[in-house]
Every structure is written in C-alpha cells, then in structure tokens.
Amino acid sequence: KQEVTQIPAALSVPEGENLVLNCSFTDSAIYNLQWFRQDPGKGLTSLLLIQSSQREQTSGRLNASLDKSSGRSTLYIAASQPGDSATYLCAVGNTGGFKTIFGAGTRLFVKA
C-alpha cells in the first residue's frame, strides 16, 4: 500500500530565504508525482507535475525533483515571498494514477 510522507509538517522562514520541502513514498511504481498548494479555505492549485520518466520540472521560482529509486521528491522554492505562505501537498499517482495518494502537507509561513 502506497504511503506518502511530507516533512516538515510546518515551516516558518523569513522572506527571501530558499527552502526545500520533502516528500517520500513507499512504492516506487508510480505513474507521476504532482505538487499542489492549498490556501486556507480554498481548493488545490497545481504547481508542478513530474512524470515517472522525468527527473525534475521547473516553473518560475519552483523546482521539483523526483528520485523514484529512493522514493523521494523535493520542492525547492527560491527567494521565498509572503505570498508563498500556504500548505504544499505532494500527490503520488500509482500505476494507472486513478488512486492518487496525497501526503498530509507542509504548512509554510513566510515572514515579511
């Protein structure tokens, strides 16, 4: 059974700092991995999607990496801003992808 763990559960950093959020999964037979952000009371916004054949994806200040063999993904946020404050969720799509398993998230707070 696939299990997805995100560390840390919460993180508070000063504005401008670079930071890394971690996601680990127990079953390496994944289809894809997606990072989302969730603002309080809102739905999920897709940030980056990495297919199982890919090693990383980049969008603006965000970079996500995937290492299937070790069961890890990282989300790197460069030059953090207060607007980055949100909960970041890692979601792993198992083969077939229809039972995407989510981590519990990392709650990020960027202080101005």
Place this chain on the structure above:
Amino acid sequence: GAGVSQSPSNKVTEKGKDVELRCDPISGHTALYWYRQSLGQGLEFLIYFQGNSAPDKSGLPSDRFSAERTGGSVSTLTIQRTQQEDSAVYLCASSLVLGGEHGYTFGSGTRLTVV
C-alpha cells in the same frame, strides 16, 4: 468550463438529512475524481469516474455514500442520513484522461458541516 466548478461551496445540514454535492468538470475531461479532506487530515480518495463508469467504489466510506456521473460530465456525490463525522471539505478533480497524464485540476470544494 474554464475550471472545475463545485456547488454548493458551503452546506450546513442537520444530522440524518441527505445531501447532494455537485461537480462540473472541465469540458472534455474524461476522468473525474472525488476526495474528502477532514479537518487537519490529508486528502482521502473516495471514487473516480472514467466517462460515466465508476469501476471501483471501495474508497467510499460507507454505503450511505454514492456517486454518479451522467453524460460524461457533471457528477453528484450523495450522502444519505448524514452523520457528524461526514463533516469535511469534499473536493472534486478532473483530468483529460484517466491517470492524470497532464495533471489534475481541482475545484474549490464543498465544505459540509453536519450539526
């Protein structure tokens, strides 16, 4: 539509009543998924649809939960005889094809409160 639309955005209901939650996926997306997010918990997968078909209903928490999708578009999640533990945010997502090869798009959710 431009995004995944869910209605209502908020629903307060009395224990024992039935509720219907609606999801309108992105036009042309063949796959649709329902998740539940309880307070302080991660997302719990409930059910998916490929077209109008839901091959696996094992994720539904109890037989009080049912879901249908008609015309390959709108889906409704019905909870009968609601209980307080049903209180959660119910999120719907859609993808172009099953498996989310191009990613998933989520709606804003329906916050259900059972009192």
